[in-house]
Amino acid sequence: MSQPEQPTTDLLQREQAFHDQWASTINLDEVPVEAYFEACTAPENRFILRQLGNVSGKSLLDLGCGAGENSVYFAQQGANCVASDYSPGMVDVALKLADQHGVAIAGRVINAMEIDYPDNSFDIVYAANLLHHIPDPLVTIQEIHRVLKPGGKMCFWDPLQHNPVINVYRRIATEVRTEDETPLHINLIKQVESRFSTTHADTFWIATLWIFLQFYLIERVNPNEERYWKKIILEANRLRPTYRRLEKVDRFLKKLPGMQRMAWNVAVVATK
Secondary structure: OOOOOOOOHHHHHHHHHHHHHHHHHHHHHHHOOOOOHHOOOOOHHHHHHHHHHOOOOEEEEOOOOOOHHHHHHHHHOEEEEEEEEHHHHHHHHHHHHHHOOOOEEEEOOOOOOEEEOOOOEEEEEEOOOOOOOOHHHHHHHHHHHEEEEEEEEEEEEEOOOOOHHHHHHHHHHHOOOOOOOEOOOOOOHHHHHHOOOEEEEEEEEEEEHHHHHHHHHHHOOOOOOOOHHHHHHHHHHHHHHHHHHHOOOHHHHHOOOOOHHHHOOEEEEEEE
C-alpha cells in the first residue's frame, strides 16, 4: 500500500507521541482488567461480550490495544491475542500487563489504516476507543474486514459527536485528549451494515452522563488531572446505585426517535 500523505503522517506522529508519553505514566497495578469488561459502568464491553459468546481458541487482534487490558481479558478467556497499537510504548505496557497477569499475548506495532496482516487472518478484531483517532474510520473498517476470516467478527466501541454535554467536557478536558480526535457520527453504523453480513449496535450513556456532571460540579474533579472515562471504571462500585437508576432511564430514552444519537458511546459487533 502507498504511504500516508503528509497531513496524515503528522497526525499519526502526534498520536504516537501522546500515547507513548501516556504509556510512560501507567501503573500496571492500577489497571483493573476484569472491571473494564464486567463493571456496571462498562456497558459497551458487556454488550460486546454478549454478542461474541465463547472466544476460547479464537484468534483475536486487539487493534489500538492501549494498556492491554482488552488483550489480557480475552487471553484469560482462552483467546489467542495480538495486542497492537501505533504506540510502541503502549504495546510494551500491554506485554508487561499480560506477564503480570500470567497470560501469553503477542505484541505488534501496527498502523490501523494499513494492518500488516494477510487477508483472512483473524476470527475477531476488537477495537476500543480507536476509530475516533483515525482520519477516515472507514479505511480502518475496510482493513478490519479484509483481515477477518469469513464469519469473523469486528467489534468496536467509540464516542459519538452529538451530545452537547459531552462536547462541553471535550472542550474542557484538553490535556487528556489528543488534538486530532474526532468522535463518530451515528451514521457510521449504516456504513458498517453495508459492508458486513450482520450488524448489532447499541448506544450508551445519555441520562447516565449525569455522573460526569457529578464529577465536575459536585465532586470538583479536575478533568485534566483525572480521565473521567477511567474514573467511572475505577469507582464502579461506588457509582453503582446512581448508574443503575439512570441506566433504566436510558433504556426508555433510547426508544424515543432521535435519542440514540444523543448517547456518549456506540458499540458495534459485525460479522463478515
